[in-house]
Amino acid sequence: MKTTPRTLSGFMELLPAEQLVFNQILDVIRDSFESYGFVPLDTPVLEYADVLLAKAGGETEKQIYRFQKGDSDLCMRFDLTVPLSRYVAQHQNDITFPFRRYQIAKSYRGERPQKGRFREFYQADIDIIGNERLSIIHDAEVPAIMYGILRRLGLNRFRIKMNNRKLLNGFYQPLGLTKKATDILRIIDKFDKIGVDAVQDCLVDLSLSDDQIQSVLSFVQTSGTTDQVLSYLKGLNIQNESFQTAISELETVANALKTLGVPETHYQIDLKITRGLDYYTGTVYETYVEGHPNWGAICSGGRYDNLAENYTDRKMPGIGMSLGVTRFFDLLRGEGLLNFGKMTSAEVLVLPMDEDMSYACQVATVLRQGGIKTELYGATTKFKNKMNYANKIGVPFVAIIGEDERQNNLVSLKDMVSGNQTSIPLSDVVKFVFQKRSEQPEQPIILEVSRTSK
RNA sequence: GCGGAUGUAGCUCAGUUGGUUAGAGCGCUGGUUUGUGGUACCAGAUGUCGUGAGUUCGAGUCUCAUCUUCCGCCCCA
The missing domain is CATH 3.30.930.10 (Bira Bifunctional Protein; Domain 2)
Structure with missing residues (x-):
C-alpha cells in the first residue's frame, strides 16, 4: 500500500x-x-513562545502553532x-x-x-x-x-x-x-x-x-x-x-x-x-x-x-x-485575472536534432554567457516530440541545432509565437535575441480588472 | 469553537423510481507527418464510484458511522 x-x-x-x-x-x-x-x-520562522506571545490576546493563542521541543516552548510566527x-x-x-x-x-x-x-x-x-x-x-x-x-x-x-x-x-x-x-x-x-x-x-x-x-x-x-x-x-x-x-x-x-x-x-x-x-x-x-x-x-x-x-x-x-x-x-x-502561459523561466530552448550534443552545449553556453536564460533539451526522441515539448512549456524561442548548423556555425532560431525561423551566425545570436525581446511589449502580470462583478 | 455542504478518470463534471459491461468534455499517449509545435482527423490508456459497515436477489444510487475538502459565522494581534 x-x-x-x-x-x-x-x-x-x-x-x-x-x-x-x-x-x-x-x-x-x-x-x-x-x-x-x-x-x-x-x-526566523520559529521563535520562543513567551517572546511572540508577549502581547497576544486570547484569539492569537488559539490560532498559533505552538509546540515543545525538549525544554523549549516554541511558536511559529503568525505575522x-x-x-x-x-x-x-x-x-x-x-x-x-x-x-x-x-x-x-x-x-x-x-x-x-x-x-x-x-x-x-x-x-x-x-x-x-x-x-x-x-x-x-x-x-x-x-x-x-x-x-x-x-x-x-x-x-x-x-x-x-x-x-x-x-x-x-x-x-x-x-x-x-x-x-x-x-x-x-x-x-x-x-x-x-x-x-x-x-x-x-x-x-x-x-x-x-x-x-x-x-x-x-x-x-x-x-x-x-x-x-x-x-x-x-x-x-x-x-x-x-x-x-x-x-x-x-x-x-x-x-x-x-x-x-x-x-x-x-x-x-x-x-x-x-x-x-x-x-x-x-x-x-x-x-x-x-x-x-x-x-x-x-x-x-x-x-x-x-x-x-x-x-x-x-x-x-x-x-x-x-x-x-x-x-x-x-x-x-x-x-477570477482568471492572472496571465499564466509559460512553464519555464527559459527564453530559449536549445533543441539538438541528433545525438551529437557538443555544438548544442556550445550554443547554450554562448546564450547563457550573454545573459539569456537558456534550457538545453537532452532527451533523445523524435523531433516532433521535441517541438511539442517546446510548445508545452511555452518557451518563446527554440534554437534548432542539427548537421547544417553545426557545419556552418549557425543557429536556426524559431520564434514560437509567429512561427518564423531565422538562420543566424552563432556570434550574432545573443544580439538577435535581445533585439527580439525589446520588440515585444511587456506582458502585465494581472490582466485588467474590467469586468463588472455581480 | 459553532453551523451548512461536498467526495465518481489527472482536471471539470453527468449518471433516471436501486438493475446486470462505469460515461462525457478537457488533458494524456500514439498515428496521419522520419528537420518543425499550435489547428484538424483517427486510434488508445486511465476508476477499490473517499473509507468502513448495514439494508437488498442486486448499491455509484438507500441508511449509519468515519475521514477529506469546501463555504458561512467567530476572529483577523
Missing part, C-alpha cells in the same frame, strides 16, 4: 506556470521596496510585525533610525481555511521605525509604494482608503462613547459587508441612544473627495486636540500622496476604515479592488506609536503596510 501524496489543508502549493507568476509578483514587490531604500530582513518589534528592540543599538525594513515571508496561523484564507501565507511587509519620533511624511510614502506595486502588477482599478485613529478617538469622546469605542469600531469595520441597517441594529444592541446612533452613522457615512471630507470634518467644529490633530495629519498625508505620484482617483478618506482594535494610533489604510468588494482589503496597515513596548522602554513609533500575497494571488487566480 502506497502512501497517498497529499498536502495539509490551508497550505498552498502551485504548479510551474502558477509558481512562475507568483514569483514574478514577489519580484515586483521586492524591487519596488528596494527602490524606496528599504533593507531586507529575514527573521511579521511582532518579530520586527522583537528584532528592533533586540538590535536597537546596532540599527540606524529611521529604520526602513521590508520582509517578504511566510507566516502561519492555525485557523480554519476558507476562501482566500490560508494557514501558511506570504506577507509582504514594509515598515519605517523611528526613534522617539517619526515624520508624518512617511504616512504618505508607505501607501505610495503600495500604489506603485499594484500599478506595476497591472492593476488599475483599486483604491487606498485611509482614516486616522485620532479622529475616531476625538469623535467618540465628546459623545461620551469612549468606553464603548472599541465595540463601536468593530461594528463600523463591518459596515461595507453587512450594510447600514445591520450596523444600526448592532449599535442599538450596544444601548446607544438614538441621537448617538444618528451622529455615528452620519459621521461614518460621510464621503466625497478628499477636500470635501476634510471641510466636512472642519465644519463639525469639534474642539478636541485629538480630533484637530487628526484633521491636520490627514490633510498632510493627502497632499503628500499627490506629490508622491498617487492620483486622487486612487486614494480617499473613508471614515469607516478602522483596522483592528488596538495597536494603531494614527493613520490607517485599507486597499480595495474595485468591482470586488467581497475580496476585502488586500493591503493594509497604519501608524503605531510604540512598536516595541513589550520588549523595551524605548519608544519607537512606526508606520507600516502589509500586502497579503498568497491571498491576493489566490483571489486573482480564482
Whole structure:
C-alpha cells in the first residue's frame, strides 16, 4: 500500500506556470521596496513562545502553532510585525533610525481555511521605525509604494482608503462613547459587508441612544473627495486636540500622496476604515479592488506609536503596510485575472536534432554567457516530440541545432509565437535575441480588472 | 469553537423510481507527418464510484458511522 501524496489543508502549493507568476509578483514587490531604500530582513520562522506571545490576546493563542521541543516552548510566527518589534528592540543599538525594513515571508496561523484564507501565507511587509519620533511624511510614502506595486502588477482599478485613529478617538469622546469605542469600531469595520441597517441594529444592541446612533452613522457615512471630507470634518467644529490633530495629519498625508505620484482617483478618506482594535494610533489604510468588494482589503496597515513596548522602554513609533500575497494571488487566480502561459523561466530552448550534443552545449553556453536564460533539451526522441515539448512549456524561442548548423556555425532560431525561423551566425545570436525581446511589449502580470462583478 | 455542504478518470463534471459491461468534455499517449509545435482527423490508456459497515436477489444510487475538502459565522494581534 502506497502512501497517498497529499498536502495539509490551508497550505498552498502551485504548479510551474502558477509558481512562475507568483514569483514574478514577489519580484515586483521586492524591487519596488528596494527602490524606496528599504533593507531586507529575514527573521526566523520559529521563535520562543513567551517572546511572540508577549502581547497576544486570547484569539492569537488559539490560532498559533505552538509546540515543545525538549525544554523549549516554541511558536511559529503568525505575522511579521511582532518579530520586527522583537528584532528592533533586540538590535536597537546596532540599527540606524529611521529604520526602513521590508520582509517578504511566510507566516502561519492555525485557523480554519476558507476562501482566500490560508494557514501558511506570504506577507509582504514594509515598515519605517523611528526613534522617539517619526515624520508624518512617511504616512504618505508607505501607501505610495503600495500604489506603485499594484500599478506595476497591472492593476488599475483599486483604491487606498485611509482614516486616522485620532479622529475616531476625538469623535467618540465628546459623545461620551469612549468606553464603548472599541465595540463601536468593530461594528463600523463591518459596515461595507453587512450594510447600514445591520450596523444600526448592532449599535442599538450596544444601548446607544438614538441621537448617538444618528451622529455615528452620519459621521461614518460621510464621503466625497478628499477636500470635501476634510471641510466636512472642519465644519463639525469639534474642539478636541485629538480630533484637530487628526484633521491636520490627514490633510498632510493627502497632499503628500499627490506629490508622491498617487492620483486622487486612487486614494480617499473613508471614515469607516478602522483596522483592528488596538495597536494603531494614527493613520490607517485599507486597499480595495474595485468591482470586488467581497475580496476585502488586500493591503493594509497604519501608524503605531510604540512598536516595541513589550520588549523595551524605548519608544519607537512606526508606520507600516502589509500586502497579503498568497491571498491576493489566490483571489486573482480564482477570477482568471492572472496571465499564466509559460512553464519555464527559459527564453530559449536549445533543441539538438541528433545525438551529437557538443555544438548544442556550445550554443547554450554562448546564450547563457550573454545573459539569456537558456534550457538545453537532452532527451533523445523524435523531433516532433521535441517541438511539442517546446510548445508545452511555452518557451518563446527554440534554437534548432542539427548537421547544417553545426557545419556552418549557425543557429536556426524559431520564434514560437509567429512561427518564423531565422538562420543566424552563432556570434550574432545573443544580439538577435535581445533585439527580439525589446520588440515585444511587456506582458502585465494581472490582466485588467474590467469586468463588472455581480 | 459553532453551523451548512461536498467526495465518481489527472482536471471539470453527468449518471433516471436501486438493475446486470462505469460515461462525457478537457488533458494524456500514439498515428496521419522520419528537420518543425499550435489547428484538424483517427486510434488508445486511465476508476477499490473517499473509507468502513448495514439494508437488498442486486448499491455509484438507500441508511449509519468515519475521514477529506469546501463555504458561512467567530476572529483577523
